[in-house]
Each structure stands twice: as structure tokens, then as C-alpha cells.
Amino acid sequence: MRVLEAPDWDRWFGTLERAFGGALVNSVEEREAWRSVTECERSVGVWDGDECVATAGAYTFGLTVPGGGVVSAAGVTMVSVAATHRRRGILTSMMRRQLDDVRSWGQSVALLTASEPAIYGRFGYGVGTRQLSAEIDTSRVSFRVPADADGADAVRLRYVALDDARESIESVYARQVHGRPGMLERRPGWERKLLIDPPERREGATALQCVLARRGEGDDAETVGYALYRVKPGWEPAGPKGTVVVDRVSALDPVAYATLWRFLGEIDLTSGVSVSNLPVDDAFQFLVSDVRRSNIRVRDSLYVRLVEVGAALAARTYQAPVDVVFEVEDAFCPWNEGRWRLTGDIKGASCERTADAADLSLSVRELGSMYLGDTSPVALAAAGLVRELRPGALAEASVAFVSPVAPWLPHGF
Numbered sequence: 001m002r003v004l005e006a007p008d009w010d011r012w013f014g015t016l017e018r019a020f021g022g023a024l025v026n027s028v029e030e031r032e033a034w035r036s037v038t039e040c041e042r043s044v045g046v047w048d049g050d051e052c053v054a055t056a057g058a059y060t061f062g063l064t065v066p067g068g069g070v071v072s073a074a075g076v077t078m079v080s081v082a083a084t085h086r087r088r089g090i091l092t093s094m095m096r097r098q099l100d101d102v103r104s105w106g107q108s109v110a111l112l113t114a115s116e117p118a119i120y121g122r123f124g125y126g127v128g129t130r131q132l133s134a135e136i137d138t139s140r141v142s143f144r145v146p147a148d149a150d151g152a153d154a155v156r157l158r159y160v161a162l163d164d165a166r167e168s169i170e171s172v173y174a175r176q177v178h179g180r181p182g183m184l185e186r187r188p189g190w191e192r193k194l195l196i197d198p199p200e201r202r203e204g205a206t207a208l209q210c211v212l213a214r215r216g217e218g219d220d221a222e223t224v225g226y227a228l229y230r231v232k233p234g235w236e237p238a239g240p241k242g243t244v245v246v247d248r249v250s251a252l253d254p255v256a257y258a259t260l261w262r263f264l265g266e267i268d269l270t271s272g273v274s275v276s277n278l279p280v281d282d283a284f285q286f287l288v289s290d291v292r293r294s295n296i297r298v299r300d301s302l303y304v305r306l307v308e309v310g311a312a313l314a315a316r317t318y319q320a321p322v323d324v325v326f327e328v329e330d331a332f333c334p335w336n337e338g339r340w341r342l343t344g345d346i347k348g349a350s351c352e353r354t355a356d357a358a359d360l361s362l363s364v365r366e367l368g369s370m371y372l373g374d375t376s377p378v379a380l381a382a383a384g385l386v387r388e389l390r391p392g393a394l395a396e397a398s399v400a401f402v403s404p405v406a407p408w409l410p411h412g413f
């Protein structure tokens with residue numbers, strides 16, 4: 001196993017593509033975008049002679065945690081093992097090397113999105129955020145828009161070419177990134193990569209279209225939201241039946257957000273809106289006239305692994321005062337094993353080693369699920385995954401860990 005060198009990138013990436021069932025990226029532009037965000041010094045390949053047989057990489061992200069602080073995190077990515085070399089421990093050896101490296105880089109948290117949920121629990125990753133998807137029957141469902149103090153037409157929508165919209169989209173993102181745990185500060189290059197729109201990704205739908213929501217007039221106008229979407233045309237004997245496929249929709253205020261949704265729901269010749277990644281507490285579900293006909297589903301999204309338990313738990317805040325001792329199991333990263341006293345509240349926290357008796361016992365995987373405030377320790381205890389050793393400790397930790405805003409990963413990586 002060795003660190004990736006830039007000249008080997010094409011062969012390394014080719015191994016990943018084959019493991020995912022073929023060419024992932026055909027356009028030169030998209031390939032260059034993938035290359036540009038690769039952090040070679042944080043990526044490894046396994047070579048059998050001249051042949052690259054396994055890959056793994058890590059991006060450097062700033063992860064927003066409850067309370068709005070930012071933790072430097074390793075975004076684990078590009079994991080693959082050639083089918084000719086599978087199930088002989090190569091993934092395990094890459095995960096070993098990577099978690100040791102992440103620790104040596106001073107990062108207390110590792111993150112990933114899993115191709116299959118069964119793979120990463122053994123390495124200490126727990127489901128840290130979930131995402132909501134919806135298939136909204138807009139022939140029956142309408143969207144309410146709250147009254148605006150500046151008048152009914154204060155938010156105006158305009159089509160803008162993708163290249164011209166990038167800066168506005170990024171500026172909205174930058175104003176939101178610290179408001180929701182799970183969102184990521186990203187290195188330059190991501191804003192370009194996330195807007196690449198190759199034809200093979202469209203699945204019969206149009207190119208990506210961008211609508212900006214703006215407030216104010218002329219030079220004073222300010223972008224307060226955007227929607228990125230495609231239209232998949234459809235025709236039936238009874239008439240048009242197109243679908244609006246939402247890529248992203250976001251806004252800085254409730255009226256702009258509702259206005260964008262109403263727009264998406266009322267596009268001519270369409271009768272459905274499909275969206276695959278929203279926060280589980282997203283406002284759209286309170287704007288629709290019929291939530292059941294919105295066909296909402298929830299699934300696992302970001303997997304979180306505490307690489308340094310003490311540093312990670314001390315970096316976030318807690319919704320209520322908490323003083324608990326955790327007994328942590330972590331066979332894969334044994335430096336985390338043992339007892340940790342977490343003391344904290346809404347202002348800050350400390351988490352230190354202790355010899356005191358434990359209040360709660362759990363594995364590092366459960367701490368990953370609790371970390372961003374998605375999953376309550378009470379829920380994990382009901383599954384037998386957290387054990388309460390001091391009466392009252394479970395409720396105390398549950399009230400403290402919860403986030404008032406549901407954590408959410410805005411995009412894959």
C-alpha cells in the first residue's frame with residue numbers, strides 16, 4: 001500500500017470505476033473536477049505488481065457540529081477493492097492505515113457515505129445523519145407561502161445560467177453552513193464539481209436549470225435562495241405528466257423557500273416533483289397541502305466515526321447541562337477505549353479520561369450516531385446498544401445530545 005502519486009491518478013481512478021461497475025465519469029470536464037479535488041497525499045493505492053487493485057482517499061472538510069463550531073474532519077472516499085482481490089482483508093488494511101493517518105493529521109472525526117450500510121460499522125462508523133426524499137403528486141398537492149412583511153411580490157424568481165449562478169449559490173451556502181450540523185466547509189474546487197452536468201447523468205431529463213430567488217431592486221438586489229432542477233418530460237393519453245427532479249433547493253428565509261417550492265410544484269406540463277436529499281426536519285413538509293401524497297421516505301446518509309473520542313465530544317456544545325461518564329468500546333481504535341467524563345452545556349464542553357465509575361456503556365459506533373444530534377441515546381438503549389449503569393444518566397445524555405436542527409449532509413463526496 002502506498003500514498004497516491006499524481007501521475008498514477010488515472011490508473012487509480014480506473015480501479016475505483018471498475019469496482020463501481022464501469023466508467024463513472026466520461027466527460028473530460030468532470031474527470032478533471034474529480035482529479036482537482038483529490039488530495040493525493042491523503043489517498044492510498046494497493047498495487048499488485050504494476051496493477052492498482054485497491055483505492056481509498058480522504059478529503060479535508062470542516063464539519064459543522066451542534067452549537068455551530070467547526071471540526072476538521074476526514075471525508076473518506078473512493079474506497080474500492082478489485083473483484084479479483086476481494087475478501088482477503090485489503091479493505092480492512094486500508095481502514096487501519098487510514099484511521100491511523102487521520103489521527104496523525106490531528107483530525108478527531110472521520111466521515112463517509114456508504115455504498116452499502118453493512119460495510120463500515122465494523123470499523124466504528126455509525127449513522128450520524130439521515131436524509132429525506134419525496135415524490136410529490138403536484139396534481140393534488142399545493143404549497144402555501146407565508147405572508148411577507150415586504151409585500152406579496154418581494155421575492156422574485158429569475159432563470160440564471162449555471163456558470164453565472166455559481167457565486168450566488170456559494171454565497172447562500174456560506175451563510176447556511178454553520179447553521180446545521182453535518183454541513184461541510186469545503187476546499188476550493190467543490191463549487192465547480194457540484195455543478196457539473198454531464199448528459200449521462202440526466203436519465204432522460206433536461207440539463208440542470210437554475211432559478212435564483214432575489215429580494216430588492218437593481219444593484220441592491222440580493223440573492224436569498226435558489227433551486228436547481230431538471231424536468232423529465234412525460235406524456236400520457238390523458239395529457240402531460242412530466243416530473244420536476246430537484247437537485248437542490250435552498251433559501252435564507254421562509255418566504256423565499258416557500259416561493260421556490262411553489263414554483264417547482266407549478267411548472268407547466270408537470271404533475272410530480274421528486275427530491276432525494278433534504279434534512280429530515282425540512283420545512284417543505286409543513287408547506288404542502290397533503291403530506292401523505294408527498295410520499296416521504298427517510299434513509300441513512302452520513303456515517304460518523306469518532307477518531308479521538310475526547311477531542312470530538314469536547315468540540316460540540318450540548319443542549320442541556322450534562323455530566324456523564326462513558327465506558328467506550330473501540331476494538332479498532334483502542335486508544336479510545338475506557339472511561340471518559342463528558343461535562344458540558346450550551347456554551348461548551350470538556351471530555352477527559354477518568355477513573356470514576358461509568359454511567360453509560362456503549363461502543364464508539366453509537367457515539368458516532370449520537371454525535372451530530374440525530375439519534376438519541378434512549379433510542380439506541382432500546383436496541384440494547386447503550387447500557388445505563390447509573391439511573392437517570394440515559395435521559396440526561398439524551399436531552400443534552402439532541403440538536404434542535406436536524407443534522408444533514410447536503411451532498412455526497
Ligand SMILES: CC(=O)SCCNC(=O)CCNC(=O)[C@H](O)C(C)(C)COP(=O)(O)OP(=O)(O)OC[C@H]1O[C@@H](n2cnc3c(N)ncnc32)[C@H](O)[C@@H]1OP(=O)(O)O
Pocket residue numbers: 019020076077078079080081082085086087088089090091092093112113114115116118119122
Ligand atoms: C466511502 C466509500 O467510498 S463507499 C464505497 C465502497 N466501495 C464499494 O462498494 C465498491 C465495490 N466493493 C468493493 O470494492 C469491495 O467489495 C469492498 C471495498 C466493499 C470490500 O473490500 P474487501 O477487501 O473485500 O473487504 P475485506 O476483505 O477487508 O472485508 C472485511 C470484512 O468486511 C466484510 N465485507 C466487505 N464488504 C462487505 C459488503 N459489501 N457487505 C457486507 N460485508 C462486507 C467482509 O466479509 C469482512 O468480514 P469479516 O471480517 O467478518 O470476515
